[in-house]
Amino acid sequence: MKTIQKTIFSLAVVIAAFNTNISAQTKSDIPLYKNPKASVENRIKDLLSRMTVEEKVGQISMPLGWPMYTKTGNEVEVSEAFKKTLKEEYTGMLWATLRADPWTKKTLANGLNPELAAKATNAIQKYAIENTRLGIPVLLSEECPHGHMAIGTTVFPTAIGQGSTFNPDLINKVATAIAKETRLQGGHVGYGPVLDLAREPRWSRVEETYGEDHVLNSRMGEAMVKGFQGNNLKSGVNIVATLKHFAAYGAPEGGHNGGSINVGLRSLHQFYLPPFKAAVKAGALSVMTAYNSIDAIPCSSNEFLLNDLLRTEWGFNGFVVSDLNSISGLMANHHIAANSADAAALAINAGLDADLSGVGYGKALRDAVKAGKVSTKTLDTAVSRVLRIKFNMGLFENPYVNVETAKNNVRTKENIDLARQVARESIVLLKNNDHLLPLSKSLKNIAVLGPNADNIYNQLGDYTAPQTEENIVTVLEGIKNKLSSATKINYVKGCSIRDTTNSNIEEAVSAAKKADAVVIVLGGSSARDFKTEYIETGAAKVSAAASGMSDMESGEGYDRATLDLLGDQLKLLKAVVKTGKPVVLVLIKGRPLNLNWAEANVSAILDAWYPGQEGGNAIADVLFGDYNPAGRLPISVPKSVGQLPVYYNSRFPEKHDYIEVDAKPLYSFGYGLSYTTFDYQNLIVENNPSNQSVKVSFDLKNSGTNDGEEVVQLYLKSKTSSVVLPMKQLKQFKRVFLKSGEQKTLTFTLTKDDLEIYNQKSKWVVEHGTYELMVSASSDDVRLKGKIDL
Known part of the structure; x- marks a missing residue:
């Protein structure tokens, strides 16, 4: 019996050792x-x-x-x-x-x-x-x-x-x-x-x-x-x-x-x-x-x-x-x-x-x-x-x-709400004569006109996948969502972005004449279609002879020689403004366009860029005062392509005027209006040489009757430097919400990174000298000035 038990034990040891070796071998094989x-x-x-x-x-x-x-x-x-x-x-x-x-x-x-x-x-x-x-x-x-x-x-x-x-x-x-x-x-x-x-x-x-x-x-x-x-x-x-x-x-x-x-x-x-x-x-x-x-x-x-x-x-x-x-x-x-x-x-x-x-x-x-x-x-x-x-x-x-x-x-309610918020914050109020905006929700009759008033894909921009119609809110739909059934809304497309063969301007004018106010939505399009040809990189293949085939005038491959509104858009706008009715121009587009005539003749202008799927709701929020616009232009809008380049932070010397037009853009970088007003006061500038930092503080007050946001911008200008610098340069900015009558003290701290320049020896340095600080509402709207000596 003991011999059998000993044999069984020995066999168990051998099996255990074999299993251990197999296990070790398996691990080593990984x-x-x-x-x-x-x-x-x-x-x-x-x-x-x-x-x-x-x-x-x-x-x-x-x-x-x-x-x-x-x-x-x-x-x-x-x-x-x-x-x-x-x-x-x-x-x-x-x-x-x-x-x-x-x-x-x-x-x-x-x-x-x-x-x-x-x-x-x-x-x-x-x-x-x-x-x-x-x-x-x-x-x-x-x-x-x-x-x-x-x-x-x-x-x-x-x-x-x-x-x-x-x-x-x-x-x-x-x-x-x-x-x-x-x-x-x-x-x-x-x-x-x-x-x-x-x-x-x-x-x-x-x-x-x-x-x-x-x-x-x-x-x-x-x-x-x-x-x-x-x-x-x-x-x-x-x-x-x-x-x-x-x-x-x-x-x-x-x-x-x-x-x-x-x-x-x-x-x-x-x-x-x-x-x-x-x-x-x-x-x-x-x-x-x-x-x-x-x-x-x-x-x-x-x-x-x-x-x-x-x-x-x-x-x-x-x-x-x-x-x-x-x-x-x-x-x-x-x-x-x-x-x-x-x-x-x-x-x-x-x-x-x-x-x-x-x-x-x-x-x-x-x-x-x-x-x-x-x-x-x-x-x-x-x-x-x-x-x-x-x-x-x-x-x-x-x-x-x-x-x-x-x-x-994917595409949750939270993300849809976020898309609407971004679209609202992106809208720039360019003009608002006689406080035409916000419009009253009790209007009896409103005309909604233009090629971008009810066009899903023109609203979304390039690099956008196909969308189901119910996922996108156009401007027309946003206005309908905003107003009650007591307001009659008449929609007429009027014309296309580029094609001039199917314009119905007379119908649009007729709708405008019957309206208490007109919202006309113009601009551009990056909407690709299945007629467009593409090169190997995915950029569109552009043919000048085929200009009437598509709305697309922006987006990869669609470079422009002018910045004019294409097709019959300006013709439509002029005809509608001629009716004498209050006109709000809403722009949906991907680049700055020539707005000279609109600036001179239209009472209110909103720039919405390509506002995404919730753009219609966001634009309606601004049009009817449920949101006070505070978007600011991230790019200057020229008066003519002959001015180009026209970015705000060009180097000295200052540009002089042309024979035909001055050298200033129509709208400068950082520009944007509000339904309220803001006062800037009590500037304090503190220089800390030990750590090469500058503290800038001031009071900002909402002096108007509406709650709203201001985008405060801090610019810097060097009096003298070893290399030619911009006439002014944005250094910091802050978007601030204030209730009507509210005042806050705001502070910016400029650090070494903000103050450095790339000098003649190709080194980043903070140079000694006198600098002018400009607390501004836009690049050409300076509200407070100070100076520092470094």
């Missing part, structure tokens, strides 16, 4: 890169050691994402195109998988709602992980400038409207909402914010920017980055922010999108780069290169920008991505590369990590590596920067999203 307890850097190193050159190149090649799924009813699966690109190119990134618009040919019928979007991204991740040797999850980048560019999401005002709020805290909330809607559907990287200075209003992409001033852009950029990324990329509701477009993209010669930029080193550092630097310091983890060249060096192969400045000087620790096809553009557009392999080598050697297109790297980069034009170290560095994002987002452990959560938490 690759380090799949161990969530290992450090990210060790996981990256381990994974790189296991990858082939082809797999590495695949990780930094990003083809277009929308062909990568197929939809059948309520189910989504990966497409044969995805299976092919994964097998042949080892794809590790996709761009705009959930995008829908006329370019992608994705509509409300064949595109994806949030529930199906979550299913699509889950299917892509599952197939990639289960059908590749290393099981690396896919990084999905999405367009997110004023909402996730996907069906069923919340559409906020475009960036030029967001800039008009002068309210970074509000824009932080917008970014937080956009990030959550994107991440819940499976997106990881959001393209935005756009930090280009819009110093050329003929340029087609003004609407995507926060305006002409680098300080305003910096504060908005910081707000967007922090809202997008939050404090934890593994949260499931945050995404990586991608700064666009690096650098100096917004002032192309002649307004030609992607054209060359003539800017000096000092202008680059003093104006164009600070928004990017501020956003990098705020933690941005991705930067997109611009199409243009600077001083004859394309941004996509500019080692000074991408390595020396961005990484060495600023400490950027994310990855750089090309704009669509810009690596190929080194050969095809800029003509500095003889072939695609040379173009790939130029880009990656300069510090451009990822290729948005799937063809700029791919075979071209593999050939460059094989030919010795790109080292293994350079390739590994680029790949590691993309892998680092994947590890830090937790995608190796949790690549999937919850379909039900996406279905129920």
